[in-house]
Amino acid sequence: MLITLTVGVVIATLGVGAIDSLAVFFVPANLYVTASWLGPLIAAFGAGAIAGALLTGPVARRVPFARIFWLGLVLSGTGLVAFSRSTQLQAAIGILCLCGVTRRMVNTVITPLLWERHRSTFSAGSAP
Secondary structure, eight states, rough: OHHHHHHHHHHHHHHHHHHHHHHHHHHHHHHSSSSSHHHHHHHHHHHHHHHHHHHHHHHHHHHHHHHHHHHHHHHHHHHHHHHHHHSHHHHHHHHHHHHHHHHHHHHHHHHHHHHHHSEEEEETTTTO
């Protein structure tokens, strides 16, 4: 379980890191706007991340952590593919906002997932 969580988060983090690096070239070439729109695009991702952090609690009351984790990874990947294929600025802003929501939900449920699966390891009375 720990290896699965680690691999999933590393892959998702590399995807977001690639966007940060390549967005400077992507925005003018594919969205047909100046590179000055990179700031609002990153802000849309950040706003989505804030919304995702706020939504994770209510969602986690109804949906198991593991399901939020894998759905978040799948939806983040799908969103990144959709972003790479977008040619309109408004669509790209919306897609990145949704990617921020799903990515933050993945990050938020990692700790409860670890706690749920390895509770005895983290308890105060157990020896290392």
